[in-house]
Amino acid sequence: xxxxxxxxxxxxxxxxxxxxxxxxxxxxxxxxxxxxxxxxxxxxxxxxxxxxxxxxxxxxxxxxxxxxxxxxxxxxxxxxxxxxxxxxxxxxxxxxxxxxxxxxxxxxxxxxxxxxxxxxxx
Numbered sequence: 001x002x003x004x005x006x007x008x009x010x011x012x013x014x015x016x017x018x019x020x021x022x023x024x025x026x027x028x029x030x031x032x033x034x035x036x037x038x039x040x041x042x043x044x045x046x047x048x049x050x051x052x053x054x055x056x057x058x059x060x061x062x063x064x065x066x067x068x069x070x071x072x073x074x075x076x077x078x079x080x081x082x083x084x085x086x087x088x089x090x091x092x093x094x095x096x097x098x099x100x101x102x103x104x105x106x107x108x109x110x111x112x113x114x115x116x117x118x119x120x121x122x
Contacts, residue, residue, distance in 0.1 A: 007038045007101065008048040012058045015110070018070040018078040026069055030108040032117075033058065033087060038101035048099055061090045080105045080118035088120050 012033045019026040035058060037049040070078035074086070084105040091097055106117040 003041055005038055006041055006043070006048060007036055008051065009034055009036045010051060010054050010058060011035075012055070012062055014062045014065055016065050016068050016070050020077065020079070021071075026071070028110055030110055030112055031083070032104075032106040032108055032114075033062065034102075034104040034106070035087075035091065035100070036102040036104070037099045039099050049096070054095060057091065057094045061087065061094070080107050080116065084118040084120045 012035075014031040014033060015028060016031060017026050017028045035054065037054070039048040065073060070083075074082075076082045076086070084103050087105065088097075088100070088103045091100065091103070100122060102119050102121045104117055104119040107115045109115065
């Protein structure tokens with residue numbers, strides 16, 4: 001039996017601080033962003049998505065956030081859930097998302113130990 005789908009995943013890391021108002025003091029995290037594209041096999045073209053372009057778009061979206069206090073840069077509470085949805089929306093503004101399957105945002109301590117994640121899926 002042949003496989004019916006293929007998934008391409010790109011990972012980007014972001015270091016930024018945040019806090020949940022009334023709950024905690026500002027603190028830094030390593031935020032691991034994973035963007036997954038999926039397509040049916042056989043592929044209509046030679047790739048699911050242009051990986052170089054996707055990496056570039058993710059880096060450009062995240063660059064203004066690097067090292068910042070997210071509460072000051074976002075109009076929403078910077079939780080994993082909200083940031084994952086925001087990233088999906090930003091990707092949709094800049095690149096074809098017809099085959100976009102999921103955006104996962106994993107919250108890590110600065111040593112890279114994962115604490116949990118939110119995933120937005122199609």
